[in-house]
Amino acid sequence: MDPSRRRLECALLFMLLGLLPGCSSPRAQPAQPSREQPAAAVNPITVDSTEEQIRRSVGTARVGRKLTPRTWPNGARVAVCLTFDVDNELLQRANPLPVALSVGEYGATTAVPRILDLLDRQQVPATFFMPAMSAMLHPDMLSAILARRRHEIGIHGWIHEFWPGIGDAAKEERLLSQSIEYLARATGKRPVGVRAPSSGFGPQTFDFVRKAGFLYDSSLLAADEPYEIVSNEQPSGVIELPISEVGNDYVYYGETANGALPSPDAVFAIYKAEFDLAFQERTMFILTQHPHVGGRRSRIVQLERLITYIKSRGEVWFATMEQVANYVRQPRP
Numbered sequence: 001m002d003p004s005r006r007r008l009e010c011a012l013l014f015m016l017l018g019l020l021p022g023c024s025s026p027r028a029q030p031a032q033p034s035r036e037q038p039a040a041a042v043n044p045i046t047v048d049s050t051e052e053q054i055r056r057s058v059g060t061a062r063v064g065r066k067l068t069p070r071t072w073p074n075g076a077r078v079a080v081c082l083t084f085d086v087d088n089e090l091l092q093r094a095n096p097l098p099v100a101l102s103v104g105e106y107g108a109t110t111a112v113p114r115i116l117d118l119l120d121r122q123q124v125p126a127t128f129f130m131p132a133m134s135a136m137l138h139p140d141m142l143s144a145i146l147a148r149r150r151h152e153i154g155i156h157g158w159i160h161e162f163w164p165g166i167g168d169a170a171k172e173e174r175l176l177s178q179s180i181e182y183l184a185r186a187t188g189k190r191p192v193g194v195r196a197p198s199s200g201f202g203p204q205t206f207d208f209v210r211k212a213g214f215l216y217d218s219s220l221l222a223a224d225e226p227y228e229i230v231s232n233e234q235p236s237g238v239i240e241l242p243i244s245e246v247g248n249d250y251v252y253y254g255e256t257a258n259g260a261l262p263s264p265d266a267v268f269a270i271y272k273a274e275f276d277l278a279f280q281e282r283t284m285f286i287l288t289q290h291p292h293v294g295g296r297r298s299r300i301v302q303l304e305r306l307i308t309y310i311k312s313r314g315e316v317w318f319a320t321m322e323q324v325a326n327y328v329r330q331p332r333p
């Protein structure tokens with residue numbers, strides 16, 4: 001092929017990859033097209049806002065009671081949750097063309113099976129947050145996860161839609177319901193946990209989450225330990241198992257085909273330091289991975305190294321998010 005044409009094609013491919021929307025990552029939002037911006041009217045906080053207006057503006061989903069127990073099951077010092085957002089092709093909704101789609105399809109064909117083998121070898125459970133249509137596109141992938149009988153499936157939207165961008169409260173609530181119904185049918189169990197696609201919480205999203213009866217949410221980032229969400233100054237009864245950008249593979253690697261640095265070795269060092277302080281503080285450690293991103297060969301090697309390291313510390317409780325939420329909600333003396 002003519003080298004200049006090849007260069008042009010490469011440049012176009014990289015431009016396309018650069019436009020791919022991020023996943024559970026607020027940092028990825030600027031890369032998203034404008035239609036992913038909030039459509040609902042949200043009043044900004046300005047210098048003219050009153051104290052009451054500012055309080056109301058920030059009040060939708062706040063940190064309430066901290067729920068870290070004095071000790072975790074079996075006397076463990078720390079709870080460890082491995083979580084995977086199974087977005088696959090649905091991050092390419094804007095331009096569903098074969099090459100871009102194949103980047104996500106890798107998640108189902110190769111990365112999830114590899115992750116399941118790793119979890120089998122290590123004998124640890126995980127939580128998979130899955131858009132309903134990811135399950136539809138890959139029934140074999142879902143069956144393989146369920147066949148292990150150790151993992152949890154959580155809600156992650158219908159098509160990985162950005163909830164604040166829907167601009168129609170009834171439609172947003174309906175999409176949440178149909179996602180729950182779809183996964184309940186496909187898995188034989190109603191999911192009890194939710195993680196917002198692209199970290200998108202609209203002004204009413206939390207109301208819908210609460211009304212749907214979720215045991216826990218895992219979209220917010222306001223602490224390093226479980227807490228009860230307070231909404232408009234009222235305890236909601238919904239547990240938050242907060243994520244962190246630092247524990248998210250997407251912010252380091254972006255989309256898999258871009259060959260991004262830092263090296264997986266450096267990412268391991270960050271995750272290890274995060275775990276070490278969680279261990280010291282006796283709280284919890286949640287890792288957020290995307291199979292088609294973190295499931296690449298050089299990266300998953302480091303994930304296994306991390307799990308091996310965590311196990312070597314002892315006094316660790318590997319659990320699904322559901323198990324953690326159920327444990328922390330129990331009243332204790």
Ligand SMILES: [Zn+2]
Binds near residue numbers: 087160197198
């Ligand atoms: Zn996602």
